[in-house]
Amino acid sequence: MQRIDTQDELRRMLAAHRELGHSVGLVPTMGALHAGHASLIRRAVEENAVVVVSDFVNPTQFNNPSDLRNYPRTLDQDARLVEMLGATFLFAPSVQEMYPSPDTRVFNLAPLDTVMEGARRPGHFNGVAQIVSKLLELVLPDRAYFGEKDYQQLLIVKQMVRQLGLPSQIVGCPIVREADGLAMSSRNLLLSPECRKAAPSISAALRNALPILSAQGVDAAKQKIANDINATTALRVEYVEMADPETLAPVHEYAPGHAMAFVAVQAGSVRLIDNWKY
Incomplete structure (x- = not known):
């Protein structure tokens, strides 16, 4: 497993694999990885020759500054897990790397973003669309994997991919729960x-x-x-x-x-x- 922190380096590394005809899987995460993420990574490794796991706490999808500030960050621990699971690359960029200038794009996510989380967290899903579209356009994966715990997000990502005409298949994966039933998060x-x-x-x-x-x-x-x-x-x-x-x-x-x-x-x-x- 190779840890990469710039978009240019990741593009170069992936280009070499594509020349060999390797399929590429992407698992977008905000880090603090747990068994739920591990299930996504395992599936990606099973279904693709090359797997990129992104580890980036995306600021544009947080409504509450204290939530962003307090969000758990465990990058070194994450890297050990990603390597153990057999992924090829861990992409862990800085905020400046992903947003060298403000992302002012506004996505048409209606009606999916008008209910539940969308109604209560204005702008949240637009921020999700910003970062996921950046990652999909950077990695150009054959498949990208998302957990069904964030089910509304999964549907919104699928809609965004259709709207943008991106070639990636969006794969939803079942919720992983603790032994006592709590959804892993x-x-x-x-x-x-x-x-x-x-x-x-x-x-x-x-x-x-x-x-x-x-x-x-x-x-x-x-x-x-x-x-x-x-x-x-x-x-x-x-x-x-x-x-x-x-x-x-x-x-x-x-x-x-x-x-x-x-x-x-x-x-x-x-x-x-x-x-x-x-």
């Missing part, structure tokens, strides 16, 4: 002991809602999810939404396979998201 490192103990209530509430959803409908299921999570004093629900997994349009009547629950939960100072398909 870099932000889990910031949870207090009390909040970490309570956090598995989120996935339990999602998992346990199906009987209510089937018997009593969408509104009753959403209320049960919120009540179950809020019953834990360390957690407070920000939203529970039921949406179509393809369009994110609100679902009002349950049809098996056509409903996903999405939640955002405040756990102390840390904000967690999760989803569940029914």
Whole structure:
């Protein structure tokens, strides 16, 4: 594994591989890598001759300056994991390297960015589109891998790729969970002991809602999810939404396979998201 911190060097290295006809996979991350990221990297290594893992905390997708400041950064540890998993390159640029001048591009992400995270974090997904488009245009991967925990982001990236006419295939990969059910996230490192103990209530509430959803409908299921999570004093629900997994349009009547629950939960100072398909 080779660590690279400039775009020019990465372009040169990838050009040599392309001359040999090697396929290229990209795993974009913001570092603080965990088993969820590892699953993406393993799949990329299985499916491509060359794998680039990017490790970059992207400032343009943060609404809250303190969230950006406190986001965990574990680059040396990340590098050891990436090497162990067999990736070819770890791309870890500086902010100046990726944004030598302000990125003023505004993407048309509607209607996917008008609900849930998009409605509550204005500009967040535009920042995601800025950095992901930069990485895709730099690496030109055959495949790029994203986790389904950030499901709304996954759909938005797919839409952006279609709009820009980029040739990369966007591959969604299943959520990886801790043994107690908590969806793996870099932000889990910031949870207090009390909040970490309570956090598995989120996935339990999602998992346990199906009987209510089937018997009593969408509104009753959403209320049960919120009540179950809020019953834990360390957690407070920000939203529970039921949406179509393809369009994110609100679902009002349950049809098996056509409903996903999405939640955002405040756990102390840390904000967690999760989803569940029914």
